Amino acid sequence: MPTVFFVLSDGREQAVHGSxxxxxxxTATGAGxxxxxxxxxxxxxxxxxxxYVDPDWIDRLSQPLANESEMLDCTASERLSNSRLSCQIKxxxxxxxxxxxxxxxxx
Amino acid sequence: MTxxxxxxxxxxxxYAFDNLIxxxxxxxxxxxxxxxxxxxxxxTLLACARHAEVHAVFSDHARFISGAGVGLTNFxxxxxxxxxxxxxxxxxxxxxxxxxxxxxxxxxxxxxxxxAVFTAEAEAMVDxxxxxxxxxxxxxxxxxxxxxxxxKVFPDAVGLEPGARENLLxxxxxxxxxxxxxxxxxxxxxxxxxxxxxxxxxxxxxxNLRPGGFGDQIYQAADAGEIDPANAPMLVRSFLSAGVxxxxxxxxxxxxxxxxxxxxxxxxHADTALARPAFEEALRWExxxxxxFRTAAHDTEIAGxxxxxxxxxxxxxxxxxxxxxxxxxxNRYDVKxxxxxxxxxxxxxxxxxxxxxxxxxxxxVLTALAxxxxxxxVAGPHTRRLNNTLRALDTLPLRFTPV
Numbered sequence: 001m002p003t004v005f006f007v008l009s010d011g012r013e014q015a016v017h018g019s020x021x022x023x024x025x026x027t028a029t030g031a032g033x034x035x036x037x038x039x040x041x042x043x044x045x046x047x048x049x050x051x052y053v054d055p056d057w058i059d060r061l062s063q064p065l066a067n068e069s070e071m072l073d074c075t076a077s078e079r080l081s082n083s084r085l086s087c088q089i090k091x092x093x094x095x096x097x098x099x100x101x102x103x104x105x106x107x
Numbered sequence: 108m109t110x111x112x113x114x115x116x117x118x119x120x121x122y123a124f125d126n127l128i129x130x131x132x133x134x135x136x137x138x139x140x141x142x143x144x145x146x147x148x149x150x151t152l153l154a155c156a157r158h159a160e161v162h163a164v165f166s167d168h169a170r171f172i173s174g175a176g177v178g179l180t181n182f183x184x185x186x187x188x189x190x191x192x193x194x195x196x197x198x199x200x201x202x203x204x205x206x207x208x209x210x211x212x213x214x215x216x217x218x219x220x221x222x223a224v225f226t227a228e229a230e231a232m233v234d235x236x237x238x239x240x241x242x243x244x245x246x247x248x249x250x251x252x253x254x255x256x257x258x259k260v261f262p263d264a265v266g267l268e269p270g271a272r273e274n275l276l277x278x279x280x281x282x283x284x285x286x287x288x289x290x291x292x293x294x295x296x297x298x299x300x301x302x303x304x305x306x307x308x309x310x311x312x313x314x315n316l317r318p319g320g321f322g323d324q325i326y327q328a329a330d331a332g333e334i335d336p337a338n339a340p341m342l343v344r345s346f347l348s349a350g351v352x353x354x355x356x357x358x359x360x361x362x363x364x365x366x367x368x369x370x371x372x373x374x375x376h377a378d379t380a381l382a383r384p385a386f387e388e389a390l391r392w393e394x395x396x397x398x399x400f401r402t403a404a405h406d407t408e409i410a411g412x413x414x415x416x417x418x419x420x421x422x423x424x425x426x427x428x429x430x431x432x433x434x435x436x437x438n439r440y441d442v443k444x445x446x447x448x449x450x451x452x453x454x455x456x457x458x459x460x461x462x463x464x465x466x467x468x469x470x471x472v473l474t475a476l477a478x479x480x481x482x483x484x485v486a487g488p489h490t491r492r493l494n495n496t497l498r499a500l501d502t503l504p505l506r507f508t509p510v
Contacts, residue, residue: 029447039387039466041448043458046466047215067210074215107383 002096025049025087035102042087048106054099077103116145134426142410154421158433171401178286188285233475240507245486253359266320279352287495311343361389385442386469390451394425424450482508
């Protein structure tokens with residue numbers, strides 16, 4: 001089971017064991033990680049599951065698709081080069097240990 | 108894989124009036140019978156009433172297509188009730204092209220631009236409701252708030268001229284009825300199909316749409332070569348058929364939920380930041396769109412149950428939203444629940460493209476209410492407007508007590 005480390009907006013860190021094929025968003029909401037709202041439930045329609053992917057990990061993810069990129073222009077906290085929607089990151093064995101930071105605001 | 112002969116069969120008609128009036132006992136029966144069931148009155152289709160299967164079917168647009176219609180009618184076998192929607196009832200790649208344009212027009216970025224206007228209108232309308240409630244002792248929350256609010260703000264944003272907007276209600280009622288059987292509900296709502304369709308299509312033409320509005324932006328996308336100009340009027344039609352009845356009932360059902368749960372309203376009143384979650388939970392608890400269909404693209408399976416090519420699959424969204432396998436204490440309306448993953452707005456590539464605008468409408472109406480109204484009470488029995496697809500109220504008498 002891949003582990004995802006969530007760095008909360010107050011600096012605390014929460015490790016969550018996820019399932020292969022689940023999204024980082026599902027992993028977070030399933031464990032009650034604060035700061036991932038995910039209003040649209042994972043359709044890349046709301047930009048409220050925004051995360052900043054740790055620079056050490058960003059290159060291991062595939063590039064965002066057009067719809068995700070469009071939505072990242074709508075985030076409540078500033079879009080950075082390592083911004084992603086966590087609903088669009090699917091967990092694989094390769095992503096075991098992934099570290100993402102949760103922005104201050106989602107809405 | 109399960110043998111198809113062992114699929115549970117129930118003699119249940121989801122479109123029988125008793126089930127439209129109170130669908131929840133039927134939902135429970137279907138959910139508890141199995142992950143996939145047959146319904147005797149509609150022998151060729153399969154139905155899913157649990158969250159896991161409804162979500163799985165909706166998330167797999169390649170196996171379960173929309174192009175054969177998202178209602179009971181199979182467009183591969185029968186002519187659609189109206190020319191088919193070029194967003195709801197099409198599959199990729201055409202869907203992808205149209206979806207990209209619509210989702211940009213209705214994006215969260217757009218919501219930040221329209222928020223001030225939508226908020227001001229909600230505040231003005233709630234003020235009027237409050238005055239009327241004080242003067243008359245009650246209001247009909249459907250005709251005074253849930254209906255006029257979306258009917259004002261959304262067509263304004265699309266760029267429609269004021270006036271004759273009741274045509275949108277008649278059209279919406281007809282479209283959602285047409286997704287069920289050809290029963291008396293459809294016959295009654297289709298009585299004026301000719302003139303209303305004509306009015307709708309006329310208002311999908313560019314010259315009848317305010318420059319810069321959502322409708323005109325479709326034509327701008329056609330100008331830019333993103334979509335076929337011939338398809339532009341039909342995409343504007345999607346705003347007019349899917350953008351009003353849905354939010355009217357979403358707001359109406361939320362008012363119903365709050366009026367029947369004074370403790371939950373008290374929490375919202377104490378903390379208006381709960382307006383958005385309260386609306387979201389109302390979508391889960393009393394889902395506006397009760398059902399949509401998909402069609403199997405080829406021989407496949409759902410939860411190990413064989414599904415033959417071209418089989419219609421009835422996905423019971425409202426039932427999925429009260430599935431105890433997914434939601435603890437599912438029949439409870441709880442404004443503090445985080446109902447992420449509910450199916451009221453669908454999921455996957457056909458998930459409601461207007462959901463950001465719908466949530467804005469719900470949020471600003473409930474915020475305006477929570478700031479001004481200390482208590483809302485049921486002032487008399489409500490009545491339902493039965494529809495083959497929608498959960499809709501006709502009247503909802505409420506009393507508002509000011510702060």
